[in-house]
Amino acid sequence: CNIISTFIWGFYFFAESFWAVFLVTACYGVFYAPIIAFLEAFSMDLLGSVTCGYGRIRVWGSIAFIVVVTMVGWILGWLPIKAILVFILTGSVLLSLAGLKIPAAAGTSKTPFWKSIKAFMNQRVLVFLFCAFLMLVGHGAYYGFFSIYLERQGFSSSFIGIAWALAIIAEIVVMVNSKRIFKYLSLEKALVAAFIIAIFRWVLLGTLRSWYAILMLQVLHAGTYAMFHMASILYMDRLSPDGAKTLGQSINNAVTYGLGLMAGFFISGFMYERAGAQFSFLVSALFALAGGGIFVVFGFMDRKK
Secondary structure (H helix, E strand, O other): OHHHHHHHHHHHHOOOOHHHHHHHHHHHHHHHHHHHHHHHHHHHHHHOOOHHHHHHHHHHHHHHHHHHHHHHHHHOOOOOOOHHHHHHHHHHHHHHHHHOOOOOOOOOOOOOHHHHHHOOOOHHHHHHHHHHHHHHHHOHHHHHHHHHHHHHOOOOHHHHHHHHHHHHHHHHHHHHOHHHHHHHOOHHHHHHHHHHHHHHHHHHHOOOOOHHHHHHHHOOHHHHHHHHHHHHHHHHHHHOOOOOHHHHHHHHHHHHHHHHHHHHHHHHHHHHHHHOHHHHHHHHHHHHHHHHHHHHHHHHHHHHO
């Protein structure tokens, strides 16, 4: 997948029309998306019985994000925007080479694909996936329009950068301490806590406009993203049968960051044009409320049974 997606990325250099870019993006996504699921499942295998330490591995993704964004942002001040294609292609080549060094799995599951899919057709998995889907739908307004919202409120580019940096720092703190957090919080309670934090975050973001309130709310990214993401990965790993761990993470990733964010972008974009950012964030809170409520009622109920 690494090698094929890298090869496909090269076609961006020749894509000029919308449909050409669309086709390259679609093909690239098909081969790149499974890499994330594989890395999640591979991390779980490496951790063995201490999966609560997953955050200490995942935190390097956040650190790399800060480093790369800072470096590329500075470099693009001197080079044309198209240079980003070269940067990503270079990174993809390095990732492909590193992927060749990953040791082969000790054993390969011989379970038929459709039988593995059937293993996920139970109430706990379906309820969790639907609730996680709602959580990511609620993030559509934030990921898609937060920077635009701040800019239209008169905040500078520097302030917007600081706001995003603060959110990432907050998520890093939580990920570094993931082992300690999940020692005291069950995965179910961590997920519910993330839903509650999301409700308050989106409601307040839709009503408060002062700079210090916005920065304080960015700290809540530690709960709505970091804690929710870690708990989701660990929870899906628990629900996935042996031999279908990677498939489980693929389904989770597709339903949440695939379908969930896509639906969130469409819904929030539609509302942003007609009702404004504040209303969009309030609707995001309703999605978080629905997801959290359903998970509490059906997720916990099924576990007790």
